[in-house]
Amino acid sequence: MGRGSTEPGGPEAGLAAVRVRLDIGYDGTGFSGWARQPGRRTVQETLEDAHADLPADRWAAAGPAAVRRLARLLPPDVRVHRAVLAPPGFDARFAALWRRYAYRVCDDPALADPLARHRTLWHRSLLDLEVMNQAALACLGEHDFAAYCRRRAGASTVRTLLRLDWARTGPAVAEATVVADAFCHNMVRALVGAMLKVGEGSRPPGWPAEVLAARARDPAVPVVPPHGLCLEEVGYPADAGLAARATAARHLRAAPTA
């Protein structure tokens, strides 16, 4: 599940090369992630199919009308909330300063809300948020998160974890707020998996930071299921800083991990 920004279809519309910033919301349940994959339903493909007959320049000009038109064309599990001409230098991925994710866990299966079950992990036993927050503190800052990522050749796994904390937000609901400059694949779900081990008492509070320092995937860290995860917000610099940020981030992410 996620909310965020993206910029499909500027160039591929085949007319004036304008870039449109789409602020979108989607329910990830019925998708195989964001990026186009042969034979799979993805968010990118669904969005591109819906705007295939809508040239980018007319779209930007139409403004709110384009958004209403997309609301009729798109399936109900994807919505385009806003479509505006993107400022120069805007790049949904590389110009971002930070991403904020939430991960929701219900830690009492009897108190669980059936209506929220598609966006909340049900965990068998009570979680001690105090020790989880203690464990989280030790992981903050710039680190090589290789231990919590699926590795990709030629890509850095160094990230800056800006925030990771847990709070109770409902009856038997614990919610993690996770903010970083960027995330590697599976990073939030692996970090949450390690925290749950601490919260249920099967690992000590220092364990997630030890795993981090070892810089290698540890099979004892479970990657929690995707349905509890939601990309809540992506932060961008002011327009004047977009291009510089995108250049810097591209350089950083491509750097081989030392």
Add this chain to the structure above:
Amino acid sequence: MGRGSTEPGGPEAGLAAVRVRLDIGYDGTGFSGWARQPGRRTVQETLEDAHADLPADRWAAAGPAAVRRLARLLPPDVRVHRAVLAPPGFDARFAALWRRYAYRVCDDPALADPLARHRTLWHRSLLDLEVMNQAALACLGEHDFAAYCRRRAGASTVRTLLRLDWARTGPAVAEATVVADAFCHNMVRALVGAMLKVGEGSRPPGWPAEVLAARARDPAVPVVPPHGLCLEEVGYPADAGLAARATAARHLRAAPTA
């Protein structure tokens, strides 16, 4: 969708005739309503199946353990949040003083939240809550709600509507709060259907009260879909008043409508 109380399985457990009050939550999407029906999946049947091997007296004695055990036996779209020995005179249906429902409508399909789509009606056009609230006021009080109910032989359609108002609770989300001593079949969904006609401007604010006064189903009133509806709370009197309330309500509901 709904939350409420019920008392299945006191007598049918075949042991001591204790009555257990269950506070439950369920997602109505996968059920054909509450009551057992041949060949259909209903909430009552699902609950009774889960406690078939759990005698009522042991259940009441077990307390929290029974609730945890039920959490393992029940499917994820039904939860028993609490199970306690019911006080004398308790009757989930007839001892209730009032029921509170919510009905959620998103009135901008572009701003709609895909994650909330299973519990929110998406309406094409912007709703004017001010005229809807004006329309609602004229329906409050004790009336024969035959115009907003599916009739059943031998049952009164007189009800007391205690509250019906609309408020914005999120981006493009309008939420109705509907409270009555009791409701006839389809009553909330028909009342909401009439209000939407007013809110979108296709009927004047006085129309829902005119329909009410006519005491006959009006085909111009749409019964809105069930997925926006949620039974939020049921109110009961203090223990000492339960039996008297149940007797009075049984008497009232069976009275032929004058």
